[in-house]
Amino acid sequence: MTQKPVSMEELSAYVDGELAPGQAARIARIAASDPETARRVAILRSLRAGVAAIGEETARVDVEAIRGRMVRRRNARWLGAATAAAAVLALGLGLAGWQSMTPASPERGAAAGGVVSGDVARMVAAHDAWVAGAAPPAAAPPPDRLSALIGATGLRLVRSGRLPLADGRAAGQTDYLGAHGCRLSLFRAEDAAPRPARERLVVEIEGDLRLASWSAGRDYHLVSRGMDVPRFATIASALMAATRREGGDEGEPLALLSGAHRPCLG
Amino acid sequence: MPVFSTANWTMLRRVSPRLVGYAVALTHDPDLAGDLVQDAIVRAVESRNVPADERAFRAWITRILRNLWIDRCRARRRRADRAEAPAGEVADFPAGFRSEDLILNRIVVREAFGRLSASHREILALIDILGFSYGEAAELLGVRPGTVMSRVSRARRDLLRRLSDEGVVPFPAAARRMP
Known part of the structure; x- marks a missing residue:
């Protein structure tokens, strides 16, 4: 067949x-x-x-080399965008000054896992413990004016606590959670700063860590990981403005914060 | 905000050699292919929607690369395609052809592949280099799987014809036939 x-x-x-x-x-x-x-x-x-x-x-393509170039380019772009956003905000609010965002400063960079040291390192650790679910449970306090401002960016107050500092003082910690996983912790020293108020807002970026510090009668620190840098800088700038305008009109920072809705990384 | 993760980079490292092969097939130029792959990677990394599944990731980045190439071709008003050999004139499997000859003549295969039409180079690159199924290739090209099957067959027949008629194929065999 x-x-x-x-x-x-x-x-x-x-x-x-x-x-x-x-x-x-x-x-x-x-x-x-x-x-x-x-x-x-x-x-x-x-x-x-x-x-x-x-x-x-x-032909060959070196993926690792491309990755390295892209990471460097992206970091530079974030730095520029965050600096510009916060500088515009500072100008709009008539702030005393804006210090451009920098990598973690050398004096703070060596200790505490290579990121920050001292009280700030404690705050970062407290933020990380909350994110990891290792922080002691605590009920969310009634919202105050700062919580309302942060709430305008889509972050909800979910927890508060108290963090002892090295010099015997303490800081109040309030933790905020976004709809897409963003987490932010605000630390407020309970007592007035023992030194002259920090004139400028300092925003530091180290890997995924975002850290902002300013003074307004007392010291404030804002901590997050992976948050979009312009968004973080915008929130920090608006909070600094609000803390320096106790009892004042918050329409301006509120309007600016309302536009700061961006997802967190990772 | 870009969401390209470490796992995505790992997938990219795995697929990149084959992606380069596909780019070479499209461009017929190793330098241009390298640039095209690099641009596709940049586009992919900046994307907001990155597939988590590896097969889907491979198809996705291939589509990005292909679209980039189409855009470039349009922008330059370039016609890279060459005339395809009429199917009727082609003998499927020339006599005297042996698989060993092809194994020994990878360089010759590469040269003959470069002389194929752009559409034949592309379909063989999708199937043989990137390892796409006919269904995946059909989705990428916007045709039916049966069309892919026919195109692959025609492309291979054309490749065999070029290897034979242009006298490049049976290198060792031809040498043995010489006095």
Whole structure:
């Protein structure tokens, strides 16, 4: 009995594993008994292997090098955007000054896991403990004016606590949670700062850590991880303005904060 | 905000050699292919919607690269395509052809591949280099899987014809036939 010849299309699909099991079995049977079909199958498999090797033999792309360039470019872009956003905000609010965002300063950078040191390191650790679910449970206090301002950015007050500081003072900690996983902690020293108030807002970026510090009668620190940098800087700038305008009109910072809705990274 | 994760970078490292092969097939120029892959990676990393599944990721970044290439071709008003050999004139499997000849002549295969039409190079790159199924390739190209099956077959037939008719194929075999 003469077998129906196998077409090029069928053979091609056969070597690609694209035929239905019944069709593939038929071709396998034919190839087992017909040397010419077996030769054709072998040629197509070799041809496929030859084409598959083309890319790697002719050009290479260093993905790691591209990644390094992109990370550097992105960091530079964030730095510029955050600086611009916060500077515009500071100008709009008539603030005393704005210190551009920098990587964590050297005097604070060595200790506490290479990020920050002293009381600020305690605050970062307290924020991380809350994020990790390791902080002591505490009920959320009634919202105050700062909570209302932060709430305008989509972050909800969920917890408060008290953090002892190195010099015997303490700071109040309030933790905020966003709808998409953003987490932010605000630390307020309970007592007036023992030194002259810090004129400028300092925003520091170290990896995914975002840290902002300012003074308004007392010291304030804002901590987050992975938050969009312009958003973080906007929140920090608006909070500094609000804390320096006790009892004043908060329409301006509120309007600015209302636009600061961005998802967190990771 | 970009959401390209460490897992995405790992997938990218795995797929990049084959992506380069696909880019070479499209551009027929290793330098241009490298640039195209790099641009596709940049576009992918800046995307807000990155597939988590590896197969979907591979199809997604291939589509990005393909669209970039189409955009460039349009921008330059460039016609890279070459005339396809009429199917009727092609002998499927030239006599004397052996699979061993192809294994020994990878460079020759590469040269002949470069002389294929752009559409034949692309379909073979999608199937043989990137390892797409006919269904995946069909989705990317916007055609039916049966069309992909026909195109792959025609492209391979064209490649075999070029390897044979242009005298480049059976290198060792031809040498053995010489007096």
